Amino acid sequence: SDPDPLQDFCVADLSASTSVNGFLCKPASNVSSDDFFFDGLSKEGNTSNIFGSNVTAANVLSFPGLNTLGSSINRVDFAIGGVNPPHSHPRSTETDLVISGQVLVGFVTTGNVYFSKVLTAGQIFVIPRGLVHFQKNVGPGKALIFTTFNSQLPGASVVPLNLFASTPSIPNDVLTKTFQVGDDVVNSIKSKFVVKL
Numbered sequence: 001s002d003p004d005p006l007q008d009f010c011v012a013d014l015s016a017s018t019s020v021n022g023f024l025c026k027p028a029s030n031v032s033s034d035d036f037f038f039d040g041l042s043k044e045g046n047t048s049n050i051f052g053s054n055v056t057a058a059n060v061l062s063f064p065g066l067n068t069l070g071s072s073i074n075r076v077d078f079a080i081g082g083v084n085p086p087h088s089h090p091r092s093t094e095t096d097l098v099i100s101g102q103v104l105v106g107f108v109t110t111g112n113v114y115f116s117k118v119l120t121a122g123q124i125f126v127i128p129r130g131l132v133h134f135q136k137n138v139g140p141g142k143a144l145i146f147t148t149f150n151s152q153l154p155g156a157s158v159v160p161l162n163l164f165a166s167t168p169s170i171p172n173d174v175l176t177k178t179f180q181v182g183d184d185v186v187n188s189i190k191s192k193f194v195v196k197l
């Protein structure tokens with residue numbers, strides 16, 4: 001859902017000191033085939049973290065050739081039992097394609113209705129723009145999915161990190177009242193996220 005492009009391409013010059021709504025274009029005379037190529041999704045991500053998952057992003061920041069094209073793609077690796085925790089993309093719808101393993105994909109609407117499906121290789125599920133969603137590896141081994149976006153930079157608001165790992169912190173009295181629990185529970189959750197992913 002990014003704006004329509006006004007030219008064939010506009011490979012981002014990420015080093016430019018100014019930008020627009022997006023990035024400045026590098027001179028077309030300096031553009032080569034390599035600007036439309038990205039090898040960063042060929043390797044398995046490191047899932048040794050508390051969630052047992054890893055997102056490798058091919059967005060405009062890692063792959064400047066995507067600038068103005070309204071498209072990006074992630075690789076998400078899952079250890080056994082791994083979860084990509086609830087999050088939302090303010091600027092994009094997402095489609096999830098399972099390459100291997102069995103993955104539970106779910107989202108919740110603004111009206112708190114939950115939709116989900118367990119997917120296997122070749123199957124896809126669509127996450128409407130802006131809605132909170134997650135994936136969990138529910139198979140016996142590792143799992144791999146690719147997620148595609150109609151934005152060059154979908155953005156990700158990760159619910160647990162937004163609420164319990166912001167800088168500076170959301171005050172405990174906000175979180176204890178919100179979740180109807182004591183400081184002990186809030187502090188316990190916050191402590192889990194002190195070491196950032």
Ligand code: GLV
Nearest residue numbers: 055074076084147
């Ligand atoms: C998965 O939900 C992703 O955002 O890549």
Ligand code: MN
Nearest residue numbers: 087089094133
């Ligand atoms: Mn997502």
